[in-house]
Amino acid sequence: MSDSRQAITEDQWRRAALIWDYHQMHHQPRPADVAIGLGSHDLGVAAHSAELYRAGLFPTLVFTGGNSPTTAKVFPRGEAVHFREHAIELGVPAEAILLEPKAGNTGQNVTLSREVIAAAGITPTRVLLVSKPYMERRSFATARRLWPDVEILCASEPLELDDYVKSIGDARLVLDMLVGDLQRVVEYPKLGFAIEQEVPKDVHAAYESLIRAGFTSRLIPS
Structure with a gap:
């Protein structure tokens, strides 16, 4: 495990990778105005x-x-x-x-x-x-x-999660941000800020698991 991932378990990393992939739209680049x-x-x-x-x-x-x-x-x-x-x-x-x-x-x-x-x-x-x-x-x-x-x-930059963490230098911060952004994907449509997005069950389970593990610094204040 790289130094940037020392505080992250393999299970947490696997769950984070699910969320990382979900956050990306996988659009093919095409000309735009x-x-x-x-x-x-x-x-x-x-x-x-x-x-x-x-x-x-x-x-x-x-x-x-x-x-x-x-x-x-x-x-x-x-x-x-x-x-x-x-x-x-x-x-x-x-x-x-x-x-x-x-x-x-x-x-x-x-x-x-x-x-x-x-x-x-x-x-x-x-x-x-x-x-x-x-x-x-x-x-x-x-x-x-x-x-x-x-x-x-x-x-976005075509980076895997591990490479992105290395570029930022703080694995826990990156996982906190993954969790925080997913919370916003879920909650913001209810507030009229965004359209609704379907969240697969395994991604939602990964999200809840990481919240229980304490990756919460980027959550919306309650």
Whole structure:
């Protein structure tokens, strides 16, 4: 077991891998009118957005995100600003990037980016969302609720769970985030924030098991 997984049992890891796979939409990359890189603590979102741009999948890229307690120290000028700078370093022309620097949650990522896209004179029929790997499903469900008249595709760095944990360096934090995002997939449709997603029984059982094991730091406060 790698150092980054020392505190995780094999059973917990197997359950986490089920949730990891469920969170990904497994969409095939296709050309889109615009892409939206969703701000977070993970600079890999910017890197993968740049890779997809260089592959010719879209002509315009929006980076969205202000700050959160998780990212304020890492990206002091805001997630979108730092993501934009990283993408430019990786070869994306500055003129191809639009900036949305205020969003504080996924719903705002979608709605405020939509306003920025409209202000740029773009009327998309297909939008590509680029996110952390475990955020694909939640971002998809949110965008389908808030922007139902466009086709939504999802993309993220093609990493296995073990590789992602190594890139973050904190296995427990990653498992906490997997559990927290799944809770939001389940609960947010009830609040009108997202469309409902079917959760397979084995995935839901894995989720409940990890909650019992204490992977709860990213759960919605009750």
